[in-house]
Amino acid sequence: MDTELIKGTLSLIILSLLSRRAMYGYEIVATVKEETNGALEWKTGSLYPSLHKLEKAGMIRGEWEGEPESRQRKYYHVTEAGQAALADKQQSWSQLCQAITQIMEKSK
Secondary structure (H helix, E strand, C coil), X not given: CCHHHXXXXXXXXXXXXXXXXXXXXXXXXXXXXXXXXXXXXXXXXXXHHHHHHHHHCCCEEEEEECCCCCCCEEEEEECHHHHHHHHHHHHXXXXXXXXXXXXXXXXX
């Protein structure tokens, strides 16, 4: 799959997943792989820069969770600003898909 196309969708996908429930990094990677039947397979190393960017922008917040004596994981939660950004991104995505589909249908 064209990685350049995917890069522009990372924040949309991350915000969409986190709008369902809080998740930690590896869980996001595994969910994307599972729900796309392996078509999108992210490495955690490519995910974390996007998470940090969204966190810095105030769209998500990370919280360490777990028992102090056991493994702690940083769970990411979508914020109100993130919900608003998600709504905008979903609308833009729908418009883009519709426009591309129109062009492609005329090219058959």
